[in-house]
Amino acid sequence: MTITIHRGINQIGGCITEIASAKGSKILIDLGHNLPEGENRDNDPLEKAENIDPILKRVDAIFYTHSHGDHVGFESYVASKNIPQYIGKLSKKLLLLQRGNILYYHPTPELRASKKAIESFITYEATKPVEVGDIVVTPYYVSHSSPDAYMFVVECDGHTVLHTGDFRDHGYRGKGLEPTIQKYIDPRHIDVLITEGTMLNRDDGRMISEEQLCKQATKLMQKYKYVFFMCTTQDADRISSINHATDTVRGRRMLVDGYQYKVLEAFEEELGQGKFFRYQYNRKHYFRKDWNYVLDKDCKRGFTMLVRNNRNIKKSLDEMMPLLDKEQCCLVYSQFKGYLDPNHSAFMQSAYDFIHTYNWHFEYLHTSGHASRETLEMVCKKVNPQLAIIPIHREAQSDFRELNLSEELKNKVITKSTSIEDVTIVVK
Numbered sequence: 471m472t473i474t475i476h477r478g479i480n481q482i483g484g485c486i487t488e489i490a491s492a493k494g495s496k497i498l499i500d501l502g503h504n505l506p507e508g509e510n511r512d513n514d515p516l517e518k519a520e521n522i523d524p525i526l527k528r529v530d531a532i533f534y535t536h537s538h539g540d541h542v543g544f545e546s547y548v549a550s551k552n553i554p555q556y557i558g559k560l561s562k563k564l565l566l567l568q569r570g571n572i573l574y575y576h577p578t579p580e581l582r583a584s585k586k587a588i589e590s591f592i593t594y595e596a597t598k599p600v601e602v603g604d605i606v607v608t609p610y611y612v613s614h615s616s617p618d619a620y621m622f623v624v625e626c627d628g629h630t631v632l633h634t635g636d637f638r639d640h641g642y643r644g645k646g647l648e649p650t651i652q653k654y655i656d657p658r659h660i661d662v663l664i665t666e667g668t669m670l671n672r673d674d675g676r677m678i679s680e681e682q683l684c685k686q687a688t689k690l691m692q693k694y695k696y697v698f699f700m701c702t703t704q705d706a707d708r709i710s711s712i713n714h715a716t717d718t719v720r721g722r723r724m725l726v727d728g729y730q731y732k733v734l735e736a737f738e739e740e741l742g743q744g745k746f747f748r749y750q751y752n753r754k755h756y757f758r759k760d761w762n763y764v765l766d767k768d769c770k771r772g773f774t775m776l777v778r779n780n781r782n783i784k785k786s787l788d789e790m791m792p793l794l795d796k797e798q799c800c801l802v803y804s805q806f807k808g809y810l811d812p813n814h815s816a817f818m819q820s821a822y823d824f825i826h827t828y829n830w831h832f833e834y835l836h837t838s839g840h841a842s843r844e845t846l847e848m849v850c851k852k853v854n855p856q857l858a859i860i861p862i863h864r865e866a867q868s869d870f871r872e873l874n875l876s877e878e879l880k881n882k883v884i885t886k887s888t889s890i891e892d893v894t895i896v897v898k
């Protein structure tokens with residue numbers, strides 16, 4: 471078996487992992503864009519055929535861990551090569567909604583091709599193995615800021631690899647991480663663990679759970695009549711916290727636009743059945759643009775509004791804000807802090823400007839979609855891989871050996887090309 475880390479050993483986002491059997495079966499795990507540096511969409515070298523073609527050569531299938539743009543991004547090019555692409559059912563729906571929404575405003579041939587490619591994605595299910603030649607891939611659900619994320623157990627040439635994808639244990643379904651490892655991963659005796667390490671070097675302060683975040687959001691609902699939440703549209707956990715906090719004020723609604731409404735319906739359909747009442751958004755309310763009507767009739771008791779930095783939302787805010795008492799308005803920023811920090815490489819001027827356009831109170835309330843150091847330690851220890859730990863999706867200067875692990879495990883951390891027994895690891 472050969473494991474090739476095409477990208478990700480020293481970068482967050484844009485990770486590409488290849489696993490190939492001795493007989494020549496070959497899969498890729500994730501193939502997305504490099505994360506943009508601030509506003510500039512990073513000029514991804516893979517946009518050029520001469521760079522992506524060697525990676526796609528003789529690939530039998532691509533498995534996406536989830537739908538974030540740094541994990542899925544070259545779908546139409548892949549489809550043009552007739553390579554099957556696999557993803558979770560809700561992730562497929564979310565990608566179609568997202569591409570469809572942009573297509574509506576910017577109908578381009580590239581977007582149409584992208585949508586068509588996503589329509590052809592094959593969906594996998596948790597715990598159900600998928601065979602590709604002599605490689606077997608089994609997905610297991612993980613909690614992440616994308617609501618339909620998976621880790622993969624890959625069996626190849628008598629060896630077993632666990633690729634975690636992006637994950638955490640402090641989301642609403644994050645408590646399932648340890649039991650999932652115990653039940654499904656432990657008995658398989660993992661040889662190689664490929665794990666994300668996003669938070670190794672990011673000092674995001676104390677990592678609170680979604681439950682704690684929800685409690686703090688509830689306090690803000692009591693304090694302010696009008697709360698504007700700036701968060702990722704497709705983060706089912708975060709919006710669940712916001713909906714739940716909104717629900718504590720009688721008669722208060724959570725205003726969303728048409729696109730967000732459809733996304734929430736998709737969450738409800740796929741996640742909100744049975745016991746998962748958290749993913750029923752009972753306060754969602756599709757807002758009309760007649761603001762006097764909204765304020766007098768729909769939202770006498772105030773509202774929570776999900777906002778994004780885009781033209782339509784800004785237009786709505788421009789019309790509405792003059793009608794509101796500024797003292798009662800609060801913007802809650804619920805995304806990565808770096809986007810607002812002029813000294814950070816991820817700084818986004820337009821997000822910064824958006825927040826400072828309106829004269830509202832500002833609060834920061836966020837928790838990461840990625841595993842804390844403690845969680846990474848737990849996973850390394852529980853999985854206890856026999857041969858190697860390959861950290862990906864991490865900053866170049868981060869070091870897994872700084873984690874609280876036994877010397878034996880620390881010695882298994884691999885960041886350069888090597889061979890162990892009959893496993894070849896190639897780090898590009």
Ligand SMILES: [Zn+2]
Pocket residue numbers: 536538614616636
């Ligand atoms: Zn992600």
